[in-house]
Amino acid sequence: MDSEKRPMLPLIGSEIVKSTLTALWFMFLTFPIMVIKISPLDKTIHWRWMNLVYVGAGAFFLSFLWRYFMERKVQGARADEDGGWQKRAGQRISTDRRIYLPGLIALGAFVAIFPFLFSSYQTSIMITALMYVMLGLGLNIVVGLAGLLNLGYVAFYAVGAYFFALMNHHFGLGFWFALPMAGAIAAIFGILLGFPVLRLRGDYLAIVTLGFGEIIRLILENWNDFSFGPSGIAGISRPGIMGASLTLHQHTIYLYYIMIVMVVFTMIVVGRLRNSRIGRAWIALREDEVACQAMGIDKAKTKLMAFALGATWAGFVGCIFAAKTTFINPSSFTFMESAIILSIVVLGGMGSIMGVVVGAFILILLPEYLRAFSEYRMLVFGASMVLIMVFRPQGIIGGIRQHYTFQRKPAADAGEGGDAACA
Amino acid sequence: MQPVLDVKKLTMDFGGLRALEGIDLQVNRGEIVALIGPNGAGKTTFFNCITGIYEPSGGDMIINPPDKPAKRINKLKPNTVTESGLARTFQNIRLFQKMTVLENVMVARHCRTRSGILGAIFRGTKTCAEEQEMVDFSYRMLEKVGLEGYVNDLAQELPYGAQRRLEIARAMATEPFLLLLDEPAAGMNPRETRELDALITRIRDEENLSILLIEHDMKLVMSISQRIYVLDYGKMIARGTPAEVAADPNVVKAYLGETFDA
Amino acid sequence: MEYFLELFFGGLTRGSIYALIALGYTMVYGIIELINFAHGEIYMIGAFTALIAASALAMLGMDGWSLLALSGVIAIIYSAAYGFTIEKIAYKPLRKAQRLSPLISAIGMSIFLQNYVLLAQTSDFLSFPALIDEFSFMENVTIIGSAELVIIITTAVATAILTLFIKFTRMGRAMRAVAQDKTMAMLLGVNVNRVISATFIIGSALAAVGGVLISSQIGQINFYIGFIAGIKAFTAAVLGGIGSIPGAVLGGLVLGWTESFATGYISSDYEDVFAFGLLVFILIFRPAGILGKASSEKV
Numbered sequence: 001m002d003s004e005k006r007p008m009l010p011l012i013g014s015e016i017v018k019s020t021l022t023a024l025w026f027m028f029l030t031f032p033i034m035v036i037k038i039s040p041l042d043k044t045i046h047w048r049w050m051n052l053v054y055v056g057a058g059a060f061f062l063s064f065l066w067r068y069f070m071e072r073k074v075q076g077a078r079a080d081e082d083g084g085w086q087k088r089a090g091q092r093i094s095t096d097r098r099i100y101l102p103g104l105i106a107l108g109a110f111v112a113i114f115p116f117l118f119s120s121y122q123t124s125i126m127i128t129a130l131m132y133v134m135l136g137l138g139l140n141i142v143v144g145l146a147g148l149l150n151l152g153y154v155a156f157y158a159v160g161a162y163f164f165a166l167m168n169h170h171f172g173l174g175f176w177f178a179l180p181m182a183g184a185i186a187a188i189f190g191i192l193l194g195f196p197v198l199r200l201r202g203d204y205l206a207i208v209t210l211g212f213g214e215i216i217r218l219i220l221e222n223w224n225d226f227s228f229g230p231s232g233i234a235g236i237s238r239p240g241i242m243g244a245s246l247t248l249h250q251h252t253i254y255l256y257y258i259m260i261v262m263v264v265f266t267m268i269v270v271g272r273l274r275n276s277r278i279g280r281a282w283i284a285l286r287e288d289e290v291a292c293q294a295m296g297i298d299k300a301k302t303k304l305m306a307f308a309l310g311a312t313w314a315g316f317v318g319c320i321f322a323a324k325t326t327f328i329n330p331s332s333f334t335f336m337e338s339a340i341i342l343s344i345v346v347l348g349g350m351g352s353i354m355g356v357v358v359g360a361f362i363l364i365l366l367p368e369y370l371r372a373f374s375e376y377r378m379l380v381f382g383a384s385m386v387l388i389m390v391f392r393p394q395g396i397i398g399g400i401r402q403h404y405t406f407q408r409k410p411a412a413d414a415g416e417g418g419d420a421a422c423a
Numbered sequence: 424m425q426p427v428l429d430v431k432k433l434t435m436d437f438g439g440l441r442a443l444e445g446i447d448l449q450v451n452r453g454e455i456v457a458l459i460g461p462n463g464a465g466k467t468t469f470f471n472c473i474t475g476i477y478e479p480s481g482g483d484m485i486i487n488p489p490d491k492p493a494k495r496i497n498k499l500k501p502n503t504v505t506e507s508g509l510a511r512t513f514q515n516i517r518l519f520q521k522m523t524v525l526e527n528v529m530v531a532r533h534c535r536t537r538s539g540i541l542g543a544i545f546r547g548t549k550t551c552a553e554e555q556e557m558v559d560f561s562y563r564m565l566e567k568v569g570l571e572g573y574v575n576d577l578a579q580e581l582p583y584g585a586q587r588r589l590e591i592a593r594a595m596a597t598e599p600f601l602l603l604l605d606e607p608a609a610g611m612n613p614r615e616t617r618e619l620d621a622l623i624t625r626i627r628d629e630e631n632l633s634i635l636l637i638e639h640d641m642k643l644v645m646s647i648s649q650r651i652y653v654l655d656y657g658k659m660i661a662r663g664t665p666a667e668v669a670a671d672p673n674v675v676k677a678y679l680g681e682t683f684d685a
Numbered sequence: 686m687e688y689f690l691e692l693f694f695g696g697l698t699r700g701s702i703y704a705l706i707a708l709g710y711t712m713v714y715g716i717i718e719l720i721n722f723a724h725g726e727i728y729m730i731g732a733f734t735a736l737i738a739a740s741a742l743a744m745l746g747m748d749g750w751s752l753l754a755l756s757g758v759i760a761i762i763y764s765a766a767y768g769f770t771i772e773k774i775a776y777k778p779l780r781k782a783q784r785l786s787p788l789i790s791a792i793g794m795s796i797f798l799q800n801y802v803l804l805a806q807t808s809d810f811l812s813f814p815a816l817i818d819e820f821s822f823m824e825n826v827t828i829i830g831s832a833e834l835v836i837i838i839t840t841a842v843a844t845a846i847l848t849l850f851i852k853f854t855r856m857g858r859a860m861r862a863v864a865q866d867k868t869m870a871m872l873l874g875v876n877v878n879r880v881i882s883a884t885f886i887i888g889s890a891l892a893a894v895g896g897v898l899i900s901s902q903i904g905q906i907n908f909y910i911g912f913i914a915g916i917k918a919f920t921a922a923v924l925g926g927i928g929s930i931p932g933a934v935l936g937g938l939v940l941g942w943t944e945s946f947a948t949g950y951i952s953s954d955y956e957d958v959f960a961f962g963l964l965v966f967i968l969i970f971r972p973a974g975i976l977g978k979a980s981s982e983k984v
């Protein structure tokens with residue numbers, strides 16, 4: 001805009017001044033915490049002056065990036081060009097069979113032989129990633145589609161895990177019986193929590209669910225007679241195939257395939273829900289609660305359904321988690337776990353299935369493989385949640401709405417949209 | 424014949440503020456009735472009361488659907504009111520911005536359809552048929568308001584006037600017998616307003632419904648409504664045919680006091 | 686009776702700290718309707734800064750009340766600076782965004798700050814020096830310690846100053862105007878951005894006061910103290926009626942007493958459950974809080 005009129009040099013100069021000031025500010029800001037370190041034992045102070053240099057240099061360059069992206073965001077809001085381009089490309093890839101079919105087949109083949117290509121350890125990591133895909137997709141129903149910020153999602157995960165663990169411990173209940181029941185119990189908990197919080201505004205809901213999640217964890221920690229307290233429950237049985245005895249390696253492979261089936265099942269279910277009568281009601285509720293009710297949608301029922309369904313998936317994964325690790329205790333179900341699942345959904349793209357899959361793989365696999373990075377994992381989670389909200393609220397892959405095609409005119413059978421809807 | 428909407432002595436208080444006081448209003452079958460008044464008179468509040476969004480502090484609201492017995496709608500939730508055949512648009516457009524135009528209308532079919540979660544997951548023939556019906560019906564509504572060219576666009580991408588018409592299409596998709604329009608011409612240019620005039624009349628005739636309309640554009644109000652109610656500071660200060668209301672000294676006074684009003 | 690009084694003053698002390706943090710929540714919420722999730726972390730950073738400053742100053746030979754005052758001031762300055770910066774980075778760009786965006790951003794910021802301190806400092810508990818000396822006149826009093834007395838008095842003074850500030854200064858009036866109607870305030874020439882920044886700065890400074898005082902009394906801190914304290918203080922803010930300053934103080938005290946008496950007479954295992962239970966209970970049955978007014982959304 002007016003940058004073209006102004007001479008170039010002073011402009012660069014003023015940008016450098018801005019960045020220098022930012023750098024100085026952040027050097028000041030981080031000085032006590034980054035530079036000074038107290039050893040608690042010998043009461044000496046350790047000065048880390050290099051950190052000051054890093055912060056200064058980092059802030060200097062990042063502030064350029066920040067302003068650049070901010071500028072682009074403002075212009076993007078005006079022109080919205082590249083969003084349109086990306087959307088069209090996404091639409092194309094997801095609808096044109098010639099593009100996605102070969103890719104899908106290659107991916108399917110890779111997924112099918114994965115455990116034979118990689119070690120047991122790698123397979124186990126992949127199982128964890130797939131569990132988070134499922135958790136992300138489940139939470140995506142609640143947060144992404146229905147717009148209900150649930151910060152206590154981990155509670156339902158815990159319910160599923162403890163249900164299986166306790167049933168297995170006391171009654172020897174097997175995995176395959178427990179799995180659907182864990183989902184159902186979690187759904188009941190979802191409804192129990194859902195009922196009282198129906199009337200709450202979005203941000204209050206977030207806090208109540210957070211409180212609920214913490215209450216469940218604290219109860220599990222303190223109610224020793226019921227949950228065995230912090231020491232947890234060990235010796236939970238792994239899933240079996242008709243009584244055959246498997247080695248640990250075989251167990252891992254078996255669980256891997258179970259997870260693949262479960263993830264595919266989840267993706268299909270969420271995908272179908274999203275473009276269904278219920279799914280549209282959820283999205284409408286997210287977009288505008290008042291208008292949604294005024295269009296004849298029962299807010300309470302719709303919210304409860306989202307809660308229950310989201311919880312069901314957490315219950316499933318909880319059951320699988322207990323079977324995978326054969327040991328659970330309350331420390332697996334902290335608020336941080338909820339936060340990780342939420343950041344998967346946010347990073348991937350709220351309401352988007354592929355987005356959640358990609359988000360889960362990035363957030364779970366990256367720290368796993370970049371060991372040096374894993375220490376910074378939560379730091380990066382937090383920062384990326386902020387940056388995503390600021391610069392790309394739709395996430396890596398924004399949700400794509402279904403397109404319908406209509407032939408011109410014949411009003412009686414208005415076209416082939418229905419075919420697309422129910423293919 | 425009984426009026427399709429019969430409101431008696433409706434009162435609404437917000438804390439100390441009495442936004443509506445003893446309002447009586449009737450809409451007869453097939454009528455277009457206008458509710459006018461200066462800004463802040465309580466018109467939107469009136470809509471919010473009859474659609475169940477606010478709970479009125481007093482009074483009675485009764486509806487007479489053409490094919491069902493009369494019903495009091497006093498303490499009904501908004502969705503139940505809509506289900507019983509009242510549908511509305513919003514003064515400050517409240518579309519589902521991140522949904523497509525067609526989906527916006529399909530959402531309004533929710534209360535006329537039944538399929539649930541299992542149907543959505545397994546997609547049986549019944550669900551598919553219903554889904555097809557929803558798509559077709561919604562498309563017809565969009566054709567009526569002239570938006571069939573925009574089906575797959577996001578609602579937020581529509582121009583302003585089109586968003587107002589989408590609100591109307593969405594309300595109509597709930598199959599109301601009484602349509603409540605809150606300032607449908609606000610922000611439209613004169614040409615769009617003329618088209619809206621024709622559209623409202625056509626909807627009334629084709630869909631066989633009654634319309635209650637809040638509007639500031641006097642030309643539009645005078646040309647399409649059979650009767651007019653005038654609200655000022657929460658009180659009904661005049662009622663009658665367009666000619667009667669235009670001649671009423673109270674109305675003239677209320678409007679002269681509000682010269683900034685459109 | 687003595688046990689009861691002990692619990693009473695224990696609750697009062699706790700409640701004072703909750704109140705100091707809750708004031709920040711309530712002010713920010715009153716102005717931009719955001720639950721500033723990172724507020725607890727500001728309190729934690731205040732405590733860390735005070736600890737670091739106190740250790741450094743102690744090496745220079747400072748002690749007693751001057752040490753407390755100076756490290757307290759440094760902590761307040763830093764917390765305020767953090768609050769100011771956080772608003773600029775994580776919330777200001779989202780003023781016009783969807784409802785949930787700033788809240789998610791705030792959660793991200795909270796996680797980021799926790800791990801920033803964890804990585805730059807330590808995950809262990811650090812022992813915090815007892816900066817508040819025992820008063821000689823308190824020697825024979827058993828139901829309340831000197832540190833607790835200081836906490837209660839400081840809270841009372843801070844709340845009084847804040848109330849006067851909001852009632853009688855220009856900035857205070859601007860804050861009330863923005864809280865009522867942002868657009869209107871802007872049209873009347875109030876610099877809304879400045880008001881929001883000031884709100885964050887004041888709220889953060891109060892949190893730092895709380896952080897220094899309670900750390901000095903409890904004697905140890907780690908990177909996680911902000912999370913629990915933050916949620917409890919938020920509970921206090923909601924309990925009193927969010928947006929209301931006397932409400933935040935009242936809520937803090939009620940919560941402090943609830944915890945103190947419940948742990949004292951029932952069971953100490955479930956200390957946090959009482960707080961969270963109270964939060965859930967209040968939000969469900971009286972979301973407007975004790976002093977708050979129920980309001981309906983204008984359609």
Ligand SMILES: Nc1ncnc2c1ncn2[C@@H]1O[C@H](COP(=O)(O)OP(=O)(O)O)[C@@H](O)[C@H]1O
Pocket residue numbers: 437440442460461462463464465466467468469981982983984
């Ligand atoms: N939810 C509410 N809370 C408090 N006052 C309200 C609310 N809704 C409307 N009002 C008040 O009621 C009066 C009438 O408003 P409204 O019905 O919107 O007027 P109109 O639509 O005629 O311009 C106004 O003074 C408005 O401030």
Ligand SMILES: [Mg+2]
Pocket residue numbers: 466467468514
């Ligand atoms: Mg109005």
